[in-house]
Amino acid sequence: MELINWFTVMVPFLCAMLLSWGMMPYIILISFKKRLFDPIDSRKLHQNAIPRLGGVAFAPIQCCVLIATLVCLYKLNIGGIDLHVASWIILPSMALLLCGLFILFMVGIADDLIGVDYKWKFVAQIMVASLLPLSGIWINDLYGLGLIVSLPAWFGMPLTVFVVVLIINAINLIDGLDGLCSGVVAIGVAVLGILFALHGAWLHAIFAFITVAVLVPFFYFNVFGTSRRRRRIFMGDTGSMTLGFSIAFLVISFAMNNHHIKLFTEGSIVIAFSTLIVPLLDVARVMYIRWRQDKPVFKPDRNHLHHKLLRAGLSRHSALLFILVLTVLFCLFNITAVRYLNNNLVLLMDLFLWLGFHRMFNVLEKKRLINRLQLFINL
Template sequence: MKLLVIIVPFLIAVFLGRIIIPFILFVSYKKRLFDPVDPRKFHQKIIPRLGGVSFAPVQSCLFIISVIVLYKVNFVPLGIDTSEVFPMFMLLLCGLFILFLVGLADDLVGVHYQWKFIAQIIVACLFPLSGLWINDMYGILFITYLPPWIGMPLTIFAVVLIINAVNLIDGIDGLCSGLIMVGCSFLGILFIHYEAWLHALFAFITAGVLSSFFYYNVFGASKRKRRIFMGDTGSLTLGLSIAFLSISFAMNNQAIKPFSEGAIVTAFSTLIVPVFDVTRVLFVRWRDGQPLFKADRNHLHHKFLRTGMSHHMAMISILALALFFCVFNFVAVQYISNNVVVLCDILLWIGFIFVWNAVENRKRKARSRKLEVIK
């Protein structure tokens, strides 16, 4: 019976996304609101980029309505006093509204990156203000409790990093929405296990609305005017959503869920791929003397495509990689210390990148030899 509390809103979110996205497509073609075509992007046809407009309104409205209904029927989602949890969700919805407006303005008329960055910091500050912040490292680097003067700035930094990592990973069809769907589903199941019903509800509402967008983004045909991108409106709000869920799971707070030894490692395992990838890209730009925030074609999906993979195959491979880290960390923290698991994550990532660079170089040399033979 409790699972219906999650399943019904999830299905409603899928249904609402299925209704709203065709309407967005209609308006986009009517008003010619398309993603600009340039040499750095893969698509060479006009495609709307306002799919993310459907995310935050469905997330916010459906979550609020679901909570009201739950309390009307005397179902207390957490089974305890939720007065400490509700402010977290209320300020989350405020943050979603702010990033929704900033992203929409950027998709329609363009917003300078500095202003987007300021908006991200403001939204990140809402987390500590609501009482949500990283207060325990669970033994990582042999640190446990974090005082507010360390945990709160760390939380702000983590939220801004996650938002930008999610925004930058949005490079090929289905990748960003697929990664967030994997993350929300994984964390949603864990929240259900710990009976944190409000967080599970938000996680699966997000996954539901994304599933409808995923269909149009990956399988929609451009010629039939059925394909759409999420734009910054979507990637910014999704980044905030997954940051909220991850930090909520990582926080040592009985009002959210019972204590679990590997919470912080498990929570952020959903973000290893986008966060490690943006860290690698920034390091490469710094090493090569390039501007840190200058767009290039050095992200993980670019590396996959350069080996000859199709867009769909690259997307599926990266989603499989993200799922591997989720499952590996979830199992590993049951048997070994958090420090060892984090070290394994770093070594696995470095090893994977090293091997893939070798594959990429071999493919490039093979193409060069083939061109020389043709000449």
């Protein structure tokens, strides 16, 4: 039965990957013909015309493949995936997940094509984030973090809305280096998909692997480009917002103390959010720096982690690889550590490691700046 369930996961995974791989070259072609390019400014790392509509493929493929899979499972009743229970416990959350993806998809397209004021995007994000508590998915347990265990609905539901909006914007803000956003999200979603499958939450695992499948072709075209002219593509706000909502749904579903989704585990919340440690802590650090320097906290700058790695002397691909490896290490460390250590201690160790990495690259950045000054003086 376990093998049949894994087969049930792999079929939609392959279908989504084939659809994404087939759509991406056509999106690139249409974008170049219609000249739908990402604007170039001093903050951007690229200086060439690159289209930013790659994310247009994400939500439609996710929704279509997930709906087709659910219909097939209902008709075939495969393995241990019981949709008769899921129909009143899990499927409502899946339905509102698809609604949220559709709303962010429409807002993202409008923003990528004609531009949308950030206030209206923020309103749309709050509205979409509210769909999760309405469907029964909300943070109801902190598992001892800060000595807090269960949370009442009047606090947990608004907290969930805040966290979802934070995740959506964190994913959007790390989309500043080729392959970074798609790579970090793909790793996080893949980890969650495997964990859901190991806990028997097969519907969530299916959605997670569909999301990974959509991102694999995009990652290739974003980093390496097409085979002929090496034309690359960005995901734009359409992609980053729908990806942010997708991983937020999976993270909160895993962190929630709900036996209908999976069995109780003490480290669920730490494991779930370990997949987002890099973007969340990076956004928190950048916001703090802007606030300390009396700058608008939402004004874009070049203080993100990937900017720091580039200033320290790493190439773009090396910086990308470092952040992806860092994401994997945080996930593996937390999954292992929560089995032996208290959640609060694991969180403190995460913060210590994060600050240690930044301290190391601050030193490298200063040394490189000093070497440049010495070279300039010698000239």
